[in-house]
Amino acid sequence: MDKQIVHYKDLGIIDYKSAWDYQEALLQANVAIKSEARNKEVSPASNFQLPTTNYLLFCEHPPVYTLGKSGNESNILINDDEMEVQGIQYFKTNRGGDITFHGLQQVVGYPIIDLEKFYTDIGRYLRELEEVIILTLADFGIKGERSQGETGVWIEPGIIGKERKICAMGVRCSRWITMHGFALNVNTDLSYFNNIIPCGIQNKQVTSLQRELGREVEYELVKRQLLSNFEKVFNVSIHSEN
Helix, strand or coil: CCCEEEEEEEEEECCHHHHHHHHHHHHHHHHHHHHHHHHCCCCHHHHHHCCCCEEEEEEECCCEEEECCCCCHHHECCCHHHHHHHCCEEEECCCCCCEEEECCCEEEEEEECEHHHCCCCHHHHHHHHHHHHHHHHHHCCCCCEEECCEEEEEECCCCCCCCEEEEEEEEEEECCEEEEEEEEECCCCHHHHHHECHHHCCCCEECCHHHHHCCCCCHHHHHHHHHHHHHHHHCEEEEECC
């Protein structure tokens, strides 16, 4: 069987709302294809043949805090005026998860993929996204791990007082089409995390490749490794549209 094609686009530095609107448009276009097929009573076995399109978007956002649909605003430790002074935007989103930060030199990855062409299992999807990050960290000599009951990728999650999160995740899925995704800290300014309780998890640190390695990391190299590992984990063929 031929591999699924995933169309890759690097959006560069883009404000959060513009990227969110773009994702939503891609998702809704795919959902419309499925709705039309349902109206024509296409059998479930034919879903694999539907002309939905898979995408993987990479970008950086100017400083922004985003809150998941089940998140708690009490995890934001500064008010609107303070955010404005610091030049930070804030959005309530429709993804899972709690509060997180996006900023420059953080790779934000947004897969918009039709899981019915892979598997219909959100838990498995999140674990495979985590695996992409774990393999990428290994490429840089860092041991990334999962933390039981906590989505994302961590370093030393089992050592109390040393647990530190390097990649946050939160997704939305509609008619098995995904959006939102992951945020991997590369050379990110981690001071922005001091204004929030990241992901609503008390007393745990946030880290970056730069902090772990003690040096600035080549940002473009991280993106290349992520793409390679995404292909490997999801068994797809990535076609660049840039």
